[in-house]
Amino acid sequence: MKIFYYMPYHKSLGADYWIYEGWKYAFIDLGHEFIEINNFSRDIKEYTKFGFPEILFIPNIGDVMINECDTLEWVRKNGTVVFMVVHWPMKEQEIKSIRSRDIADVYFSEREPESMGEFYNITGKKYFNIPQAANKNWHFPVESAKDYEYDILYLGARLPKKEAMFKSVLLPLKKKYKVGIFGPYWNNEDNFLRLVQKIFRKIKYEKWANKINEIRFKKYIFPKEIQNMLYSSSKICLNFHEREKDGSQPHLILTQRTFVIPACGGFEICDYVPPLRKYFSEEEMVMATMDKEDWFKKIEYYMNNEKERNTIRQKGTKRALSDHTYHNRVKTVIDIYTEVRNKMSEY
Missing domain, CATH: 3.40.50.2000 (Glycogen Phosphorylase B;)
Structure with missing residues (x-):
């Protein structure tokens, strides 16, 4: 199975990087093809020249839900099942995209279902809980040092x-x-670098923002x-x-x-x-x-x-x-994918 995974910023200091590495290793280790997408529309159009993926996995919303509706609809029309992360509360434009454009097949996140009731009430879309997990390739006991x-x-x-x-x-x-x-964020130096990094991102100096991110990643x-x-x-x-x-x-x-x-x-x-x-x-x-x-x-x-x-x-x-490893979570994703495809075949 071919998986496209949207990762706008690689090696961020937040949880995104560790989550990405967990999904990546588990998908590949279980025999799937895993392709990282950074620039959403550009990369998808480039990589789909070699065939559409079975799954487009979007664990980082960014502005995708608002600005990339056409691309999302396009890949879905070509047979891709879109997994879109959601949260609550959401922006009015995001809710509008979900209700009017039907941009994804699966709306999911790590949030427990009891905190996502309003999502279903407002959008009418089923919510899937896929908790976070450990990475079998990285997380295991070692000898005490x-x-x-x-x-x-x-x-x-x-x-x-x-x-x-x-x-x-x-x-x-x-x-x-x-x-x-x-x-991160436990000393003044890192907080200063973080501020400068944010400024560079805001003014679209991505090269320098990424450079500072690399420095912070190595240090902290x-x-x-x-x-x-x-x-x-x-x-x-x-x-x-x-x-x-x-x-x-x-x-x-x-x-x-x-x-x-x-x-x-x-x-x-x-x-x-x-x-x-x-x-x-x-x-x-x-x-x-x-x-x-x-x-x-x-x-x-x-x-x-x-x-x-x-x-x-x-x-x-x-x-x-x-x-509770990402191998377990990948099996959950495949089960959901199978459920969605089976429902599609009924129509």
């Missing part, structure tokens, strides 16, 4: 909607434990091998999700990190996201409430109970690698 051993590890960007948890939970832990914090994103060692070597790995100021999570998702930490052999304490229990049981992953004292109690308990910590870690790793 002394240079990467931390009591507490947080590997991720300093995002504004996580700042409350950083200030109330993560940063205070440095007073008591050996804490490792790594990722650890190679996958080091990430594995950090997760495998640290005692407790923390995971926080973006939230509004009142603590709510209207964009109800589980981050890729949720699956990556246990896949790499890490012991994870995750913040309170109820759908987590659909993927990991209490025996496979620990979940803490939004009360900082609950975090401190759980952290202290598992720091002092290595045997129980390792039992949970091992069960979590087994679950992640068996049920």
Whole structure:
């Protein structure tokens, strides 16, 4: 099967790059042809000279839903099944495109279905939940390495909607434990480079924007091998999700990190996201409430109970690698594709 995958910016510092690599490896490893699309209309017109893909996979909306409707309709008329990522709320123009142009066959995202009810109510389109996952090629347990051993590890960007948890939970832990914090936006230099990069993108200086992105990627994103060692070597790995100021999570998702930490052999304490229990049981992953004292109690308990910590870690790793890799998600995509094609054949 031939897959076109839309990736406007390669090697971004956000989750897009890691998600892309997960899908790419899984599709190819399962025997499919995988073609990356950067410039939407231009690349699609070029690559379709050699045949249309069975699937056009669009996990990054950008301005595609508004400005590329003609191209989307064209590939669909030629037999391609279009998978289009969606969120909620959406722009009025995006909703109009969905309702009036019927630009995709499958509307999906990692957001849990209970947070996407309005999407169906407003557009009338069925929504498919395809959660994030771990990359079997990158995420797996390795031997513990002394240079990467931390009591507490947080590997991720300093995002504004996580700042409350950083200030109330993560940063205070440095007073008591050996804490490792790594990722973008944690220092002034990276924030300055990010600002300059945004300016270059805004004025269409893509060459310089990409150059700065490369510098930031090399400086602030650890190679996958080091990430594995950090997760495998640290005692407790923390995971926080973006939230509004009142603590709510209207964009109800589980981050890729949720699956990556246990896949790499890490012991994870995750913040309170109820759908987590659909993927990991209490025996496979620990979940803490939004009360900082609950975090401190759980952290202290598992720091002092290595045997129980390792039992949970091992069960979590087994679950992640068996049920929550991009290989599993590709099988879901193929099942959805088959369902769509079967319905088409009925007409």
